[in-house]
Amino acid sequence: MKMVFLDAGTMGPVSLDPIAALGELILYPVSTHEESCLRVSDADVILTNKAPVDDAVMAAAPRLKLVCVAATGLNHIDLEAADRRGVAVRNVAGYSTESVAQLTFTHILSLFCRPAFYDAEVKDFTYSRSGVPNDVREPFHELNGKTIGIIGMGNIGRRVAQIAAAFGMKPVYYSTSGTSHCKEWPSLSLDELMGKADIVSIHCPLNERTRGLIGARELGLMKPGAYLVNLGRGAVVDEIALAEAIDKGRIAGAALDVFSTEPLPECHPLLHTSHPERLRFTPHIAWASHESLDRLVRMMADNIRETMCV
Numbered sequence: 001m002k003m004v005f006l007d008a009g010t011m012g013p014v015s016l017d018p019i020a021a022l023g024e025l026i027l028y029p030v031s032t033h034e035e036s037c038l039r040v041s042d043a044d045v046i047l048t049n050k051a052p053v054d055d056a057v058m059a060a061a062p063r064l065k066l067v068c069v070a071a072t073g074l075n076h077i078d079l080e081a082a083d084r085r086g087v088a089v090r091n092v093a094g095y096s097t098e099s100v101a102q103l104t105f106t107h108i109l110s111l112f113c114r115p116a117f118y119d120a121e122v123k124d125f126t127y128s129r130s131g132v133p134n135d136v137r138e139p140f141h142e143l144n145g146k147t148i149g150i151i152g153m154g155n156i157g158r159r160v161a162q163i164a165a166a167f168g169m170k171p172v173y174y175s176t177s178g179t180s181h182c183k184e185w186p187s188l189s190l191d192e193l194m195g196k197a198d199i200v201s202i203h204c205p206l207n208e209r210t211r212g213l214i215g216a217r218e219l220g221l222m223k224p225g226a227y228l229v230n231l232g233r234g235a236v237v238d239e240i241a242l243a244e245a246i247d248k249g250r251i252a253g254a255a256l257d258v259f260s261t262e263p264l265p266e267c268h269p270l271l272h273t274s275h276p277e278r279l280r281f282t283p284h285i286a287w288a289s290h291e292s293l294d295r296l297v298r299m300m301a302d303n304i305r306e307t308m309c310v
Helices: 033-039 055-059 079-085 097-113 115-123 126-130 155-166 190-196 216-220 239-247 290-308
Strands: 002-005 024-027 045-048 066-069 088-090 147-151 170-174 199-202 227-230 253-256 279-281
Touching: 033 055, 045 290, 055 079, 066 290, 079 088, 088 290, 097 115, 097 155, 097 199, 097 227, 097 253, 097 279, 097 290, 115 126, 147 155, 147 190, 155 170, 170 190, 190 216, 216 239, 239 253
Parallel strands: 002 024, 002 045, 045 066, 066 088, 147 170, 147 199, 199 227, 227 253, 253 279
Antiparallel strands: none
């Protein structure tokens, strides 16, 4: 069995030995669409994290039996073409819940508590030279009593709500599927949530219902002191509208781990706002704790073993 990983470079230093033990594993750091078509010609299994696998890629792989996705989201896989060709598609769900929830609160606490600002105050000797034993010129804010509006109440959304409640926050949510299955916290319309929340935290998949869900109108409903946090998918948010909202002070700030185009282009408006201090970024790493990566590889190996009967 030959397995071709089109973008193994996205996996970092994690060992792929559990997968390699199942057959011949060929690794490519990244692949363009044209390269993908050439590289899968004799593949039984295609492995991909973010590299698109469309009908053309599948057509170039006459032996293909399985597309194994190193993620939960399937928006980069042509599921209709796979079904038509009799190719199984297997993703991995639940492996990164703790990792994403943890980075969500890393961002939230960074926005509310501004640790980088205070760290710099000490390291650049501003504090040492102040003559004052405690510098409280810019007090930080507490999470207790704040409302967090969660968009997408799946496994990750529920975990974020649990952690928020432990901080004394008030979770509410908007169901992007239209099914308010979670009864533990209030379900609101999108407009209600945007207007009520002190933090809007996005944890939904990207699909036809969520693409462009948060645009200029929705951002305009937010409180001037509210923050937007996106650890779902970049294209859920109109990033141009977000950059304008940040520049004009319509919202207090934002933190993003995901972007419509990845990596984020150097010319992107979010990298050229007049108020960069209102923004926090990470390069799509929320899913990639050491523990999460280990779980991901083991679950991918299980998917291959079960589907290919090896």
